[in-house]
Amino acid sequence: xxxxxxxLAGGCFAVVALVxxxxxxxxxxxxDLGVVVERSRGTVAIVNTSRREVLAEVPGLxxxxxxxxxxxxxxxxxxxxxxxxxxxRVNLLTRRIEARVLQAGNSIGGAMSQDGTLVAxxxxxxxxxxxxxxxxxALVADIPAEFAPGxxxxxxxxxxxxGRRFIFSLFDADQIWIADLSDADKPQLTKFEHxxxxxxxxxVTPDGRYYIAGLFGEDGLSLIxxxxxxxxxxxxxxxxxxxxxxxxxxKMPHLRGWAVAGRRAYLPxxxxxxxxxxxxxxxxxxxRIPVAGQPVFVIGRPDGRQVWVNFAVPDYxxxxxxxxxxxxxxxxxxxxxxxxxxxFTPRGEAVWISSRDANRVSVIDTGTFKTLATLVIDSPSxxxxxxxxxxxxx
Amino acid sequence: MAxxxxxxxxxxxxxxxxxxxxxxxxRQQELVRMVRQDCGSCHGMRLTGGxxxxxxxxxxxDKPVEALLATIYHGRAGTPMPAWRSLLTEDESRWIAxxxxxxxxxxxxxxx
Numbered sequence: 001x002x003x004x005x006x007x008l009a010g011g012c013f014a015v016v017a018l019v020x021x022x023x024x025x026x027x028x029x030x031x032d033l034g035v036v037v038e039r040s041r042g043t044v045a046i047v048n049t050s051r052r053e054v055l056a057e058v059p060g061l062x063x064x065x066x067x068x069x070x071x072x073x074x075x076x077x078x079x080x081x082x083x084x085x086x087x088x089r090v091n092l093l094t095r096r097i098e099a100r101v102l103q104a105g106n107s108i109g110g111a112m113s114q115d116g117t118l119v120a121x122x123x124x125x126x127x128x129x130x131x132x133x134x135x136x137x138a139l140v141a142d143i144p145a146e147f148a149p150g151x152x153x154x155x156x157x158x159x160x161x162x163g164r165r166f167i168f169s170l171f172d173a174d175q176i177w178i179a180d181l182s183d184a185d186k187p188q189l190t191k192f193e194h195x196x197x198x199x200x201x202x203x204v205t206p207d208g209r210y211y212i213a214g215l216f217g218e219d220g221l222s223l224i225x226x227x228x229x230x231x232x233x234x235x236x237x238x239x240x241x242x243x244x245x246x247x248x249x250x251k252m253p254h255l256r257g258w259a260v261a262g263r264r265a266y267l268p269x270x271x272x273x274x275x276x277x278x279x280x281x282x283x284x285x286x287x288r289i290p291v292a293g294q295p296v297f298v299i300g301r302p303d304g305r306q307v308w309v310n311f312a313v314p315d316y317x318x319x320x321x322x323x324x325x326x327x328x329x330x331x332x333x334x335x336x337x338x339x340x341x342x343x344f345t346p347r348g349e350a351v352w353i354s355s356r357d358a359n360r361v362s363v364i365d366t367g368t369f370k371t372l373a374t375l376v377i378d379s380p381s382x383x384x385x386x387x388x389x390x391x392x393x394x
Numbered sequence: 395m396a397x398x399x400x401x402x403x404x405x406x407x408x409x410x411x412x413x414x415x416x417x418x419x420x421r422q423q424e425l426v427r428m429v430r431q432d433c434g435s436c437h438g439m440r441l442t443g444g445x446x447x448x449x450x451x452x453x454x455x456d457k458p459v460e461a462l463l464a465t466i467y468h469g470r471a472g473t474p475m476p477a478w479r480s481l482l483t484e485d486e487s488r489w490i491a492x493x494x495x496x497x498x499x500x501x502x503x504x505x506x
Contacts, residue, residue: 039439040431040501065439083438106443124444154445171445200445200474216474248469248476251435252445313432314481338431356431379431 030075033092034343034385036354036361037080038378039064044080045377046092049345049352049385052363052373056095062086068109068382071389072134073116078384079134081110087121089137092386099137103130111160114392118181120158120166127152129168131181141187147173157202157213157255159393161226169199169213176202176213176224176233195233196222203255204393205265205280212236214255216270223283236283237267237276246271251312253296257393258344261304261324268295268309275309277327287327292318297341300324301366302348310339310353319353321369331369335362340380346387354380417489425482425490426499436474441498445474454495462491 032050043059061067063084070079077098080088085104090097106125113120118140120131131141145153145168153170161167164181176195180188197217204211213222220238224231253268260266264286267276275298277287293315300307307322316338321331336355343352350372353362361380363373388394417425430439436446447453454462466487469477478487493499 063438063440063442065434066444083440083442083444106438108444156445198474217472248478248480249474250432250476250478250481252474313428357427 028093030092030386031346032386033075034352034383035069035078035080035090035092036352036375036377036380037064037067037069037382037384039067039356039381040379042082043378044069044078044090045375045380046090046095047352047361047375049350049363052375054375054377058090058095058097060097061088061090064381066108066381069384070110070112070119070394071384071386072112073389075386075389077134079110079112079119081107081121083107085123085125087119087132087137089134101132101137103132103139108156109158111158111166112389112394113160113164113166113181114162115164118164118184120160122155122158122168124154127154127170127172129155129158129166129179131166131179131184131187140184141179141181143177143179143187143189145170145173145177147175156200159202159204159211159257161204161211162208162392167202167204167211167226169195169202171198171200174199174217176211176222192224192231192233195224196220196235200252200270201255203257203259205260206257206392208392210280212255212265212267214253214267214270216249216252219270221267237278237285240269240276240285240288241272244272247273247294249294249312250314251294251296251316253294253298256299257391258299259307261300261307264324266298266300266307266322266324268298275307275322289322289327289329291320291322291329292332299342299344301344301351302346306366308342308351310342313338316340317355333364333369335364335371336360341382343383343385345385352383352385354383356380415483415485417486421486422489422499423502425486426501428481429490429494429498430501441494449494449498451495451497457495459488459491459495462494463488466490 035044042061046055062082065083078090085107088100104123107123110121119134128144153172157169167178169176176192178190196215199213200216202213209227211224219241220235222233223236224233265278275289293311295309309320319333320329323330335353336358338356340356341354361375361377438444441449467479469475
């Protein structure tokens with residue numbers, strides 16, 4: 001965690017004879033750092049969440065629509081997955097690009113292995129998963145999502161599992177696959193078929209036990225208990241739409257392990273302006289909470305007391321806060337036009353919210369809902385803080 | 395329309411009703427941003443595709459404007475493509491469809 005930035009170190013050597021004070025250049029940690037994607041100009045902003053400021057901008061990352069980020073285990077390096085298939089490793093301390101590979105034609109995200117040695121990318125084109133060595137970005141395994149001869153599926157919902165394993169869903173094939181890279185030369189695949197129609201994203205619970213895939217093509221979600229002797233998919237919340245005409249979904253929701261708060265999971269409904277609440281022991285519906293639009297991100301504060309929700313266009317100027325004790329919306333905010341993402345600080349006293357069209361990231365106190373700071377950032381989308389480095393499913 | 399003559403007033407009225415309303419310049423800018431940014435969440439900001447197909451001129455070449463318009467306005471059943479008619483008029487949908495075929499405009503860059 002503690003590294004002397006090589007840039008500063010080099011500078012010090014050059015001028016050390018002249019500027020004695022340079023020897024006092026502080027060592028920096030990364031625990032309060034993060035990156036914000038500036039989607040329109042292929043740049044990430046490196047931010048400090050203690051000082052609530054932008055430290056630097058790193059350009060040259062390509063097409064960052066739908067970009068996402070995972071962190072190295074030492075929380076020094078951010079792996080940025082671009083829409084254009086590029087995987088770029090950015091050093092948060094030197095604030096520079098260290099390595100970059102164009103690994104696919106169209107990519108939407110990735111995952112870090114439990115042991116921190118492998119980084120995997122999930123790709124739409126060509127459909128599949130590619131796994132890389134975190135140090136060299138050399139290709140370790142190529143896993144085409146070929147579900148029928150010559151037919152490859154777009155891959156969604158990639159997450160890490162205990163062991164050197166990754167789990168992911170095949171949007172076009174209604175399947176879930178697990179790739180075991182214990183022996184990276186010979187990835188072992190376990191395939192689950194007929195898991196439900198059109199899985200659009202998925203999550204692993206923070207304990208690594210359950211994998212839940214959201215389904216676009218039917219009312220319900222698909223659940224696998226990975227601790228079963230013989231894991232198999234089953235439907236949960238089946239028929240939550242109760243045959244009603246679905247509302248248009250102008251943006252696909254996103255799922256991650258943050259949706260689990262206490263013993264409940266909070267999940268976006270598809271085509272309904274509701275958050276679905278499910279008990280994670282019985283997997284039965286506990287409640288459904290009416291909200292202001294089609295939910296996109298449904299994110300539990302780290303302590304699980306609150307769940308924050310943002311929405312698809314045209315309701316994306318609002319953010320709502322659910323109290324998990326009463327299962328009610330207790331607060332509605334309007335932090336700026338086109339809210340795309342929210343990220344809690346490591347212990348959840350504040351949440352960072354990106355408002356794309358306001359060119360603004362707002363830092364909100366989660367106790368008082370007061371705005372603590374606003375940062376001017378160009379078309380901000382995803383916000384990724386280094387506390388993700390230690391979390392399974394991130 | 396006023397020059398059409400007295401013999402076809404009914405027809406002229408019908409033509410005027412059905413004729414595309416021009417999309418104002420400010421609205422065009424909004425539509426460009428909407429397509430690049432909001433449609434871009436599935437089709438990519440550069441319209442190179444994602445969960446939705448690529449919308450580049452090459453990809454659109456064999457698709458009639460009417461078919462594109464219908465897809466935008468009414469959506470495509472069985473796919474994630476929603477009907478945008480609650481957010482767009484038919485004329486705006488047509489404007490987008492035509493621009494997709496000819497090469498979609500870039501957003502005007504604004505410095506925050």
